[in-house]
Amino acid sequence: MLSIAEANEIVQGSISTLDSIDVDLFAATGYVLAEDITAKEPLPPFPASIKDGYAVRSADGAGEYDVDFEQLAGSAPGSLNEGKVAYITTGAPLPDGADAVVQVENTEDLTGPSGSQQRVKIVKAAKGPGDDVRAVGSDIQAGEVVLPEGSVIGAAEVGLLATVGAAKLRVYRKPVVGVLSTGDELVEPGEQHLGPGQIRDANRLMLASAASTSGCEVIDLGIARDTVEDTEAKLQLAESKGVDVLLTSGGVSMGNKDFIKGILERKGKVHFGRVRMKPGKPLTFATIDASGSRKAMTVFGLPGNPVSSIVTYNLVCLPALRKLSGHQEPGLRRVDARTQTAIKLDAERPEYHRVSLSWHRAGGGAEFAASSTGGQISSRLLSMRSANALLELPAAQGVLPAGSVVSALLIGDLGGMPVLEDLPMIMPLKN
Numbered sequence: 286m287l288s289i290a291e292a293n294e295i296v297q298g299s300i301s302t303l304d305s306i307d308v309d310l311f312a313a314t315g316y317v318l319a320e321d322i323t324a325k326e327p328l329p330p331f332p333a334s335i336k337d338g339y340a341v342r343s344a345d346g347a348g349e350y351d352v353d354f355e356q357l358a359g360s361a362p363g364s365l366n367e368g369k370v371a372y373i374t375t376g377a378p379l380p381d382g383a384d385a386v387v388q389v390e391n392t393e394d395l396t397g398p399s400g401s402q403q404r405v406k407i408v409k410a411a412k413g414p415g416d417d418v419r420a421v422g423s424d425i426q427a428g429e430v431v432l433p434e435g436s437v438i439g440a441a442e443v444g445l446l447a448t449v450g451a452a453k454l455r456v457y458r459k460p461v462v463g464v465l466s467t468g469d470e471l472v473e474p475g476e477q478h479l480g481p482g483q484i485r486d487a488n489r490l491m492l493a494s495a496a497s498t499s500g501c502e503v504i505d506l507g508i509a510r511d512t513v514e515d516t517e518a519k520l521q522l523a524e525s526k527g528v529d530v531l532l533t534s535g536g537v538s539m540g541n542k543d544f545i546k547g548i549l550e551r552k553g554k555v556h557f558g559r560v561r562m563k564p565g566k567p568l569t570f571a572t573i574d575a576s577g578s579r580k581a582m583t584v585f586g587l588p589g590n591p592v593s594s595i596v597t598y599n600l601v602c603l604p605a606l607r608k609l610s611g612h613q614e615p616g617l618r619r620v621d622a623r624t625q626t627a628i629k630l631d632a633e634r635p636e637y638h639r640v641s642l643s644w645h646r647a648g649g650g651a652e653f654a655a656s657s658t659g660g661q662i663s664s665r666l667l668s669m670r671s672a673n674a675l676l677e678l679p680a681a682q683g684v685l686p687a688g689s690v691v692s693a694l695l696i697g698d699l700g701g702m703p704v705l706e707d708l709p710m711i712m713p714l715k716n
């Protein structure tokens with residue numbers, strides 16, 4: 286049987302990044318850039334005040350001055366007369382003739398009650414030319430690549446792109462993902478009265494949620510009943526809807542109603558149908574080539590047990606969706622974590638044990654602590670609740686003692702880690 290590393294190598298080697306499309310900046314979040322973005326102009330484009338205060342000639346020093354004019358943000362720079370200062374606001378262009386800014390806190394307003402001539406006392410002079418002024422190009426230089434191809438666009442990147450005027454962008458297309466459940470026992474989640482032998486379909490909505498979290502367009506293909514005809518019809522529906530990646534769940538094991546592998550073998554190439562992992566052993570991967578007007582389709586036959594399906598999604602499908610979307614490093618990230626309880630190992634399969642990681646200070650250092658989410662049977666979806674990592678446990682006899690350091694694959698946002706109230710902030714040493 287394949288290892289999970291070999292399975293991922295096969296998947297990553299069988300798929301390529303999708304074509305690129307143009308998107309508006311407003312809709313660009315989550316995409317990967319398909320071009321370098323370069324700043325056409327410097328930022329700031331003019332010497333800009335960092336403070337509200339007075340634009341001065343720094344050589345003039347402290348003393349009392351007439352206020353020549355007001356230089357407000359958004360106005361063209363005025364020309365400062367000798368022996369005077371100009372009132373200036375943050376972000377305004379430095380007037381010609383001025384070379385520094387004195388913040389208002391370092392001045393006293395001497396304007397009389399008539400207010401006819403504004404005067405000010407500079408109490409604390411500017412240190413020299415350039416004081417409290419942003420030089421042209423000090424934030425971004427003209428010609429600088431602000432974002433290279435392959436950058437993932439988040440909020441900060443959107444801000445940068447807006448700054449340099451990149452209102453339309455070339456990005457890699459995201460895959461259209463179809464989700465399909467299989468099984469006669471399944472009913473819709475809205476069903477309040479379960480009949481004999483029935484359960485609600487959890488996987489389809491869970492996988493749809495996971496794929497849309499990655500920014501993919503999701504197409505709901507419903508539930509295929511346990512017949513070859515119905516399952517084939519749903520695959521045809523996926524093709525007709527332009528699905529790039531089909532996620533099925535259930536029907537990939539050894540039962541006499543497990544049709545998925547056989548159908549995929551007839552339609553395309555099944556690259557593997559079993560992986561040495563727990564949970565998720567029957568994970569199946571197939572590709573169906575493009576033909577005529579039909580797009581190429583990548584198919585993951587995920588095991589029906591809900592935990593098996595979401596764990597295999599994270600370990601194999603998510604990196605695949607990322608590669609298709611243009612991510613340069615599509616794999617999950619690894620950290621080391623210390624186990625908080627003893628964990629029984631599986632003698633035959635490496636196990637992906639669901640844990641909640643939190644950050645602990647220990648001795649002189651700090652480390653991740655891994656708390657098990659409890660019973661790990663692959664039907665128990667509660668074992669995924671608040672799990673932000675999968676411990677990579679080796680296949681071995683016996684028990685891994687509490688306090689062992691194990692590698693863990695991140696599947697959740699560490700920004701959502703449990704909050705520890707007892708962590709004081711470390712204050713830097715005063716010198």
Ligand SMILES: Nc1nc2c(c(=O)[nH]1)N[C@H]1C(S)=C(S)[C@@H](COP(=O)(O)OP(=O)(O)OC[C@H]3O[C@@H](n4cnc5c(N)ncnc54)[C@H](O)[C@@H]3O)O[C@H]1N2
Nearest residue numbers: 466486487488489535536537538539543566588589590593
């Ligand atoms: N003889 C063998 N039997 C099984 C083996 C094996 O090696 N030999 N492997 C087991 C393992 S491991 C897994 S995992 C499961 C996977 O089986 P399938 O992918 O064929 O899934 P089903 O049999 O259709 O369902 C398994 C289980 O999950 C429930 N299920 C299915 N779909 C959903 C859904 N959309 N939402 C919620 N729950 C779902 C289903 O009712 C079953 O209880 O096979 C073992 N068997």
Ligand code: MOO
Nearest residue numbers: 564565566593663
């Ligand atoms: O691989 Mo199955 O997912 O152990 O239950």
